[in-house]
Amino acid sequence: MSGALDAGARPGPPGPAAPAVPLGDVLRAARRRFSVELSPPHDEAGAARQWEAVRRLERLRPVFASVTYGAGGGDQDGTVELAGRLRDGTGVRPLAHLTAVGQPADALREVLRRLRAAGVGDVLALRGDPHGDPRAPWRPHPGGLQHADQLVRLARAEGAVSVGVAAFPLGHPESPDLDSDTRHLAGKLRAGADFAIAQLCFDVEEFLRLRDRLARTAPDLAGVPVLPGLLPVTSPRVLEVTRRLTGDHEPSWLQRRLAPLLDDRGAFREEGLEVALEAGQRLLAEGEQVLHLYSLNSSGAVERLVGELGLAG
Template sequence: MSTLVEDLRTARRRFSVEFSPAHDEETAARQWRSVQRLRELGPLFASVTYGAGGGDREGTVELASRIAREGGVRPLAHLTAVGQSTQQLRGVLRELAAGGVRDVLALRGDPDGDPDAPWEPHPQGLQHADQLVRLAREEGAESVGVAAFPLGHPESPDLDTDLRHLLGKLAAGAGFAIAQLTYDVEDFLRLRDRLAAVGCEAPLVPGLLPVTSPKVLEVTRRLTHGHEPSWLNRRLQPLLDDRGAFREEGVRLAAEDGRRLLAEGVQVLHLYSLNASSNVVRLVEELGLAAPAAQRPAAG
């Protein structure tokens, strides 16, 4: 079987999808129906998020392992260094491996409860994401991904410094990067150009999140630290009181970004599901991202 990095290098017009561990039985059941629906479209992988301070550790291991066992999709488990010792992180990596999860997204992570609080490592933990990459490789992870920041990490003084940090994570053993959410396709393309200018050929995957409600808009504002183009508000602000129209416009915006990225030669789009399948299915169908029939898992 090919590795995730190999699949990312050879993919043509494909998608990946992200889920978060569910916190109640009803959400978990709905989420699993989404996993089953999306597997029919042949995603390259399904990533599973990891709560700040390891808050969703058990849920991450459980969901990623179930996807590996029953989902018919390659799972990519997030792992953060926040609030955990090196020994605890080794334990999580071993649990994931025992569950059949071969691939990890290594993230330093944000402080528990306040993403803007000063970063403080665990006394027996790790300081930087490149250390977590090395740890994951030591524990046998087949492919390790990292985060990339089109606008630069909030703690980086400038984009050149941020690029050096990204290159350091790749040099530590990461094979690909998933770009943090940005509203503007140009931000992603400029990051891709910066990597190409220094000869880096590691796969770089952009993320797309349909802004389908005012609540989702607020979440994305926090994720992008308030960086949003003026045209976004011009298109969404008039629709705040019309839930259906707001959702339609949000999906339309994501599809426009997806078409632009594909036109610029991007081959894989990472779609944030919010634990539901409908918006992802629509984008996959509109953008032509489903796997060829021969590469899709058998029904069951």
């Protein structure tokens, strides 16, 4: 990993020192690199497969690995455990997802302290979606937080080294329009976030329009990294995952390319990888330097993209 990740000690509970350089600074300095997303595994067999993938991805030197709550929302224990294991057992810098769903502020503070004790100083602050039904009306926990900007401030108050937030190229489902959504993103960044990771979208133009809206809305935030997200659609099952992640937003051009290949597993995989490669090439041509790759806990597609796009550190 980069020398920027060499840690200096920070005040706090005993444990390995968290990296001293904020991820925002690391991302601004990066050139043609990638980050990757992992999720806590469901069982021991899944954990073994995931760790094999982690070892393969480690050799490519991702800028960081974000660690989600897992399928269906999961819980924070798996996030803390996997982030800590990455910190202790690899050269990969973990970024732990932190969500306000179902937790009072005191519980969130305790999670941040546990992460700091494990040497994990970077968090992705997410309001999160209701457990069970992401489209259900949002109701904050009594004594909890209402918005992600509040979670950013709480993480900062608890000594987080870096705080990231989510960006929505298609707009958050609860936003009345894209301009309102962009103002909300600017508010999260001004609350103390170092960077943002864009939710998956297939049309590169949607991400570029988000980038332009943020530049118009908040010129004071020029230079704050916003990472585009890419998920190679390598199977019909993965296509279903992407539909959930994008709120069933599936461009007609993608349907035309993939639908004829549903019965040919190999051809479907190759076409899905080609779609992701084309998007990655366009993003790099538009000046993006770090691409965030959704791995689904497997290394093969990520290795292919990193190799062909020249993103290894």
